[in-house]
Amino acid sequence: MLEIKFVIQNLSLVQEVLSLRGETADLKSLASCDAKRRDILLEIEALRHRRNKVSEHIAIMKKEGEDTENFVNEMRKVSGQIKNLEKILTEMEEKVKNILIGLPNIPHASVPAGKDSSENKTIKQVGKCPDFGFEPKPHWSLGESLGIFDFDRASRITGARFPLYFGAGARLERALINFMLDIHTTEHGYKETLPPFIVNRQSMTNTGQLPKFEEDLFKLEGWDYFLIPTAEVPVTNIHQGEILNEDLLPIMYVAYTPCFRSEAGSYGKDTRGLIRQHQFNKVELVKFARPETSYDELEKLLNDAETILKRLELPYQVISLCTGDLGFSAAKTYDIEVWMPAQDVYREISSCSNFESFQARRANIRFRRKGKKGTELVHTLNGSGLAVGRTVAAMLENFQQPDGSVIIPEALQPYMKTSSIQKEKKT
RNA sequence: GGAGAGAUGGCCGAGCUGGCUGAAGGCGCUCGCCUGCUAAGCGAGUGUGGGGUGAAAGCUCCACCGAGGGUUCGAAUCCCUCUCUCUCCGCCA
Numbered sequence: 001m002l003e004i005k006f007v008i009q010n011l012s013l014v015q016e017v018l019s020l021r022g023e024t025a026d027l028k029s030l031a032s033c034d035a036k037r038r039d040i041l042l043e044i045e046a047l048r049h050r051r052n053k054v055s056e057h058i059a060i061m062k063k064e065g066e067d068t069e070n071f072v073n074e075m076r077k078v079s080g081q082i083k084n085l086e087k088i089l090t091e092m093e094e095k096v097k098n099i100l101i102g103l104p105n106i107p108h109a110s111v112p113a114g115k116d117s118s119e120n121k122t123i124k125q126v127g128k129c130p131d132f133g134f135e136p137k138p139h140w141s142l143g144e145s146l147g148i149f150d151f152d153r154a155s156r157i158t159g160a161r162f163p164l165y166f167g168a169g170a171r172l173e174r175a176l177i178n179f180m181l182d183i184h185t186t187e188h189g190y191k192e193t194l195p196p197f198i199v200n201r202q203s204m205t206n207t208g209q210l211p212k213f214e215e216d217l218f219k220l221e222g223w224d225y226f227l228i229p230t231a232e233v234p235v236t237n238i239h240q241g242e243i244l245n246e247d248l249l250p251i252m253y254v255a256y257t258p259c260f261r262s263e264a265g266s267y268g269k270d271t272r273g274l275i276r277q278h279q280f281n282k283v284e285l286v287k288f289a290r291p292e293t294s295y296d297e298l299e300k301l302l303n304d305a306e307t308i309l310k311r312l313e314l315p316y317q318v319i320s321l322c323t324g325d326l327g328f329s330a331a332k333t334y335d336i337e338v339w340m341p342a343q344d345v346y347r348e349i350s351s352c353s354n355f356e357s358f359q360a361r362r363a364n365i366r367f368r369r370k371g372k373k374g375t376e377l378v379h380t381l382n383g384s385g386l387a388v389g390r391t392v393a394a395m396l397e398n399f400q401q402p403d404g405s406v407i408i409p410e411a412l413q414p415y416m417k418t419s420s421i422q423k424e425k426k427t
Numbered sequence: 428g429g430a431g432a433g434a435u436g437g438c439c440g441a442g443c444u445g446g447c448u449g450a451a452g453g454c455g456c457u458c459g460c461c462u463g464c465u466a467a468g469c470g471a472g473u474g475u476g477g478g479g480u481g482a483a484a485g486c487u488c489c490a491c492c493g494a495g496g497g498u499u500c501g502a503a504u505c506c507c508u509c510u511c512u513c514u515c516c517g518c519c520a
Binding site for chain 1: 437446447457474475477478479488489500501
């Protein structure tokens with residue numbers, strides 16, 4: 001959420017951002033409702049002041065046995081007026097809030113301008129794309145023939161877009177999760193956390209998934225709860241409503257969770273393989289930072305995510321999302337895209353964003369500066385470190401051998417307890 | 428699922444026969460004093476959000492005692508609904 005004052009004072013800037021992102025909002029009525037809200041508030045406060053004073057006076061008169069009826073009658077009227085005005089005030093506040101909560105974040109100055117993903121800027125490419133002496137196979141057929149995943153059975157258990165792993169496949173997911181958690185906790189200084197996988201409406205609203213993107217979520221029937229689409233939601237909400245100790249900043253968490261996404265509107269896209277599933281595993285990095293260091297923290301976070309790809313010897317590129325491709329809550333986002341040789345494309349495997357105070361304002365996460373009065377909103381950041389299913393897909397494709405087996409990179413071998421994946425016996 | 432207890436400031440904890448209580452007391456924290464050092468001690472200050480005014484410091488007003496409603500001239504205190512926490516019983520991984 002943006003600050004109301006900021007929006008009112010920068011209507012044209014906000015309008016511009018909206019059109020850059022291809023969105024609309026009723027900024028005119030936002031301005032008029034806010035003006036009305038302030039007028040009424042002023043009036044209410046004056047009346048309340050009067051009521052407080054007179055009520056105090058009535059108390060004293062009563063003690064001295066004086067007749068208070070005139071005052072009581074007057075105050076009865078004043079209270080009625082206040083009640084009526086409060087009704088209008090609440091109405092105005094709701095209107096303002098409804099518009100405000102639907103406004104996306106303002107992109108940072110360093111974000112490239114552009115209308116869609118075609119105008120994203122490539123920052124760098126790292127690692128060497130493998131040169132096979134044969135036609136590389138897509139990960140789904142590799143995985144199926146190795147017997148390490150089984151999409152047919154998964155669709156019978158649940159439906160389309162659910163994973164079912166066996167043997168080395170299941171082990172590879174688990175190994176990657178542990179590998180990633182270990183690096184981020186022991187080398188990068190993140191604190192491990194294991195949050196709830198189901199959250200309430202407030203938490204979803206705080207991080208920006210709601211109210212606009214409810215169709216992307218799985219909702220629990222009979223409860224106002226949702227399956228998390230990313231650990232960002234429960235982990236960012238750990239500190240909702242808190243005033244953090246300045247000395248603790250930046251607070252850095254790493255969490256493994258499964259993620260659940262309805263993938264509404266992506267019918268027919270990436271129907272095969274592990275790329276787009278309703279359920280997938282992810283290791284997520286989340287930071288709470290001082291505003292003045294948040295962009296340095298974003299670079300570090302990106303670097304922390306990149307480390308995983310480097311250790312796994314996977315080729316990738318980093319892109320900076322342009323204004324038109326930026327997510328709703330983000331002020332700046334880097335995507336890391338891993339090389340998928342069978343499809344001859346880079347695919348997103350991590351998304352690292354700085355939300356500045358956008359989420360913190362919604363979730364009311366603040367800190368106090370030493371020697372300064374008042375509080376200040378923190379900046380929140382997060383990034384995948386990494387999406388596990390897509391890492392499995394990339395490993396299969398990049399490390400496949402002519403005989404259909406897959407080599408395990410050295411760094412992961414202690415976790416896999418093997419140096420290659422061979423065909424599983426089918427059950 | 429049944430029965431009961433509770434939710435107050437950064438923390439602990441009074442108040443809850445309605446009226447100088449934004450809230451006692453303690454702890455913590457900040458500044459000052461004292462002390463050879465540490466500990467202790469002494470003094471002062473210390474919630475959040477919003478509005479008005481002011482260059483600023485400040486002054487001033489309004490709201491907030493889990494959330495939302497109600498009663499009343501007036502609610503932390505009374506009533507209703509909800510949420511959460513704890514204890515006991517039952518059930519269960």
